[in-house]
Amino acid sequence: GGAGDQGSGGSGGTGGAPPSTTGFDGTTIKLGVLSPLSGPVAVIGLPLTAGNKIWFDALNQRGGVAGKYKVELVQEDTQYRPDVTVQQYNKVKGNVVAFTQILGTAPTLAVLPQLKTDKMLAAPASLDALWVREPNLLPVGGPYQIQVINAIDYYMTEGGGTKDSKICNMIQDDVYGEAGLQGLQYAAGKYGFTIANTQRYKTGTENFTGQIQALAGAGCQMVFLTATPSDAGKIWGTAAQARFMPRWYAQSPAYAAALSKSPITPYLQQTTIIVAEGTEWGDDKVTGMKDLVARTTQFGPSQQPDYYLAFGYNQARAMTAVLEKAVELGNLSRDGIMNAMNQLGKVSFDGLTDDYQYGAAETRNPPRSSTLFSVDPTKPFGLKTVKYNISSEAARTYEFKKTS
Amino acid sequence: MTAFLQNCFAGLALGSTYALVALGFVVIFKSTGVINFAQGGLLALGAYLGYTFSNNLVLAFGIAILLACLAAALVGAGFERIVLRRMVGQPPFAVIMITIGLLFILEPVITAIWGFDNLQVRNPWNINTVEVGGLVFGVKDLWTIGLTAAVVVGFFLFFKFSPLGLAMRVTAFDPEAALAQGISAKKVYAVSWAIAAALAALAGIAMAAGPGGLSPSIGFIALAAFPAMIVGGMDSPAGAVLGGLVIGLAEALTRGYQDQLFSWAGDNVSIIVPYLLMIVILLIRPYGLLGTKDVRRV
Amino acid sequence: MAKPHRNLVRDYRQDLRLFGSPMARTGLAAMLVGLVLLPMVVQDDFWLSVLIYVGITAVGAIGLNLLTGYCGQISLGHAFFIGAGAYVTGWAGSELPLFLWLPVAALAGGLLGAVIGPFALRLRGHYLAIVTLGLVFVGEHLWRNWRSLTGGNSGTSINSQVSLGPIDFNRVELAGEVYSRNQGYFWLVWVLVAIIALLVKNLVRTRPGRALQAVRDRDQAAEVIGVQAGRYKIGAFVISSAIASVAGALFGSYQQFVSPDEWNLLMSIQYIAIVIVGGLGTVFGSILGAIFVGALPALIDRFGDAIPGVQTSVGGEGFISVFALNQAIFGVLIVLFLVLEPRGLAGIWLRIKAYFKSWPFSY
Amino acid sequence: MERLTPLLEVRDLVLRFGGVTALDGVSFDVGAGELYAIIGPNGAGKTSIFNCLNGVYKPQQGTITLDGTALTGRSPAAIASLGVARTFQNLGLFEHLSLIDNLMLGRHHLMRTGMVSGMLWWGRAKREELAHREAVESIIELLELESYRRMPAGLLPYGVAKRAELGRALAMEPTLLLLDEPVAGMNLEETEDMARYLTEVRRQLPLTMILVEHDMRLVMDLATQVLALDFGVVIASGTPAQVQDDPQVIEAYLGGAA
Amino acid sequence: MLSVSNLEVVYDDVVLVLRGLSLEVPAGSIVAVLGANGAGKTTLLRAVTGLLVPHRGKITKGTVRLDGDDITGADPAKIVRKGIAQVLEGRRVFAEITVDENLRAGAYTRRSRAEVKESYARVLDLFPVLANRRKSIAGYLSGGEQQMLAIGRALMASPRLLLLDEPSLGLAPRLVEQVRDIIVQINQQGTSVLLIEQNAVMALAIANSGYVLESGKVVKDGPAADLLADEDIREFYLGSGERRSFADIKSYRRRKRWSA
Ligand SMILES: Nc1ncnc2c1ncn2[C@@H]1O[C@H](COP(=O)(O)OP(=O)(O)OP(=O)(O)O)[C@@H](O)[C@H]1O
Ligand SMILES: Nc1ncnc2c1ncn2[C@@H]1O[C@H](COP(=O)(O)OP(=O)(O)OP(=O)(O)O)[C@@H](O)[C@H]1O
């Protein structure tokens, strides 16, 4: 079992119960959640937060952190706006031990200076490579760049690609898209191909004919897609109508279960591979998934299978590992948490994502593996494993740098 | 050449959607003299209603569209009845702000009912295509263009020939003088809100029937339709259509030739092309292509 | 012509005073004292940060009100100028001291306004509104692509010096006490609100300000009496953009990180909302409006949980989540408010004022 | 009254709007100190002459010279600073501004405060405000507007608003004052008041006035010279008595009653 | 046909403008209402036609009856349908549209196309100037032309009672005569007229009876002939008798008011 899954009888610290501190009254640990819970991005914020909650509900049922301390979430709505996030951060920072979720790159960066002055730890809810080297941040999962690199590796080795293949990409014009582009650029260097064409689009675009025409015109044989579901649906729909049939590889957030029960499903089955982590939804051979499904059924029966749900669940689990370390060190104060974070070793997620080597920011090593899926409407989440947990040489050697 | 024509067709389809939304703006502007910022919200509402009629109640798609338009019209008229009627004779700024307030209300209500998840609307168009001479036309796009054309003709006749059309126009110019002619401002306002909402619903469903499915951010298209309305002239239904098509074509073609012609201007120039075009056109014609000039005499 | 009586002259002097009546002077003093004391009393970082953002928006709103309320030109492009101010601070803030980067931001905003202002000459009313809306989108494109300045999509950190002589607003030391960054920024921002309010108030009660309002009410008649309408329209644009840039500069300086997504239409709309809710053509109204629009969501947020039947957390029970409800309540309040008082908060303010004192020259 | 050297010379003014010819070769001279009246049926082009004089309309042909300076081709604001003031047929007050502010706006071109000095208030702005406020007060006194000082112009009773417009024009310290139907819509009493103000102003100030008015009694009593227009063409000009008896004027304008 | 009794109107919940005003317009007659600026004449018309609402005005007391039916505070549209049309003060033509469209807007309440056509012909007949400028944008018409358009537009509703608010304002003397004749003509064609005028000479010349308002009250009323003969009215409204030249009015001002 991974961190926190020991449940009862946790090791506890040698120094006895940690003294109460901000956000910890001796029995309950309060954790902050800053997430867009209303507005257009709530479609991500809600399942993420539900994932946080399912983990902690299950943990509390088993006794709590280190078997003794219940966890309570303080949720605040950020509307995905940096200024609101700053305000909400100020609202709850005096009540919590740490933040188990801050959603969005810009909102996270907006509170980062304060996290540093306040010595606060927070788990950002995005797979940005930016986070890996930030001491005050607790990232989980393999960054987007890793997903792209592994996807390219698969395409080159088993997917029929060569370095002369026309490899293109289509990205959303924001930080998420930039991460996808970075990954592909890195891969291009490693595998010796040039990116034949890059198309950018703004989310909410209504008609993608131009982009699809351009990709088709450039003769793209493979297109790596960094998108979110409604745009991805339209993109694939347009491609299908235009009879454009490249190999599509898409980043995990591009996919939603609805796409496996839509008119474009047959097209996706023929052309598309989704790059994500872990395993198929409901795969009970993987402990992490088995637990997740069981706990979701118990604590969030109305929740649909969702990547973001799993992501939030993993975040909560990583945070639990930090908290248990802090309890072990006998200090749940902010200093104590930061100290615990620095001393934290490898945390296992039981196969939901690969193990993450935490510790001091310079020494962290995020998971380097990805899983490739194909679309299959018969599966609960509509995805079937094509290649489980691969981690390419290129991904393993990818270096994470500190942000400027 | 095929690529060019294909892009043109995409532009027309996109332009039709813009035209429908812009028409909704125009109708309300013409009769009340305000820009209705809630149009995007009504569009989303219409689309979700269409979803409910088509998916949950399993009605034929045509019927679902009709019912959704009707229901949206009721909601639009209801807004007018409950809120906007009280604002007759008040400064237009306050009224515009109220439409913004309505947008703020609509959004959470919609997500409270239908949630945030992407939904697929059951519809007969799907991603079916028709191929003519090497060009591929999406069935949905063809329908959108066709429906827009029908609506536009209806509008033209309505405004030009029906007394209510004239009544709507004069009420915007001078509500009090219109009242003195026995024109019921209440009726005029209610009807224009109903029409605008129905148009929004139609546009909404047409969009939601695509492979992208339906999500709460669907209403954003209303922003993209602003340039369409302005380019055509804010008070001209014909202008809305013309503007919609011009903007749609411009956007699609810039997008299509981004790599060849516009890479110097940064990625994704097509997004701002509608706005740039709008600025250029307004500098030449300050009241849009077909808008009415303000009449001022000293 | 008959010479007016001496006594009258003394009256004009008094008449021209901004805070002429004892009532007004007491009010002013009370406000100033409140401003100084508030951060010492309310040390809560949440309310301080809310009020700092409110102050920053109040600055921007005063600028917009000058353009929209006083000169009658609706602009939906305010977010663009705010963004520009923030980026200028990002660029100059770490090199230059506060008393330089703030004016530099204002200057940059003013220049941008001067470039865009001439559009206002050709366009009227709603047309101008939508064209300036275009500015937001064109600006966003610019911010996304001008990576060296803005950091592109990833955004940019802003590191600015905020000390004025011996006072470092990041850490104010006053009579032996040390005050936090939030307290320091509160003072900085609200002193600027007061200064800018005063400047604009002076502007609108003197020759150029009257000319702006004349142009708003009847531009042809204004021309005929010798007001160069075009010049004043552009002038209003320039000053309004300069003030917006100052607001942006403060925004960037306080938030320390900005990204292109922030300068969007929603922000422009929020400013319009403030100006309308506060009352068009009143400086004080802009401040009230900023408080209303900025602090109301925070208040609803505080007390929204108390409403029964509402889902208070993700995964909880209830029909509508408290977060969605907050948005809806905000919308409902704006609608309700304007239905009841279309002249905005300033209208209510005027009524209260009229109730408490009658103007010396009333009839 | 003897004719003085012409202050204003208008020559061959032609003004067209699309198909409509509003002015068709209008010429006339106005001597300094005169009260020159222009009469004519509705739509004859009287207001259009005013609009040409102060630059709102650009005539297609013709020249206008004020005291040796050409007005044609100048902007309204420039013409205003040359000393041409006017009142409007359909009220041109700034309705949201108080009466005082309206009058102060009349002095706009005599003041210098710019945006920056206005913002700073202390110094030029304050000095100017005080000085010009005095001038405005004397006009308020002259026109008996004391009790309306603070009222927004939009709420002024009609008769008062007309007077306020006159006040604003006077505040400009013009050499040439154009009055477009100053007593329209007024009853006898109010008309008498206005006549009194006009006479008083003429007595006190070295002004030349051009009056457009349909109230024939006022025109006949006050004017020194009358010009009659019809369809943009001058049909008669001369002393009030001459014009009143002109058969063409009676036919086109006065009708049986006069 | 129209009877107004004891009417009180308040603006903005505070400004009391009409203070118990009563007035009758017998069927087929022309009734003139005189009064200084601000006396409340326009307010009276607004109260009759239901147009107080946009001005934040309210009838707080009294009734307005048309042929015995109570129409106090009724919807303007309903009042127009019942046969009352109003020519608003200040013309208020729809500036942005053509003369033709203005006239058609006036016929909004009428259903029969044939009748509308007939009214249209009648209006153009009364105002030949308008016939020439049918396709012109109304806002560019001269003041007088606009006044004619406003009257024409009201006639398009084919009213039984026509309310005119200062129709002679800004009209050339010959046109004032014309309008006077037109009012008589309209009246002879069966429309009752309530005429508000500053031009008392013109109004009393054609009216059957008249009312004088002061501060929202009727201070004098009676048959037009009696009013014409009244000393006060002669002095204050007609200026006849030994008329002073306006040029001679130097520095005195009438201060007299009716003691009300
Ligand atoms: N801006 C304009 N556009 C089009 N036509 C105009 C414009 N201004 C004036 N006209 C036309 O020019 C003619 C003269 O108008 P003007 O206003 O000068 O008449 P006027 O003599 O002042 O009449 P009144 O006594 O009724 O005010 C009219 O036929 C009018 O319709
Ligand atoms: N909307 C309003 N709000 C407040 N007061 C008003 C309003 N409209 C009119 N009044 C006031 O009511 C009084 C009567 O106005 P009304 O317009 O009825 O007068 P009138 O007799 O028609 O005058 P005029 O001859 O100038 O047309 C005036 O004192 C006016 O200031």
Ligand SMILES: [Mg+2]
């Ligand atoms: Mg005229």
Ligand SMILES: [Mg+2]
């Ligand atoms: Mg009146």
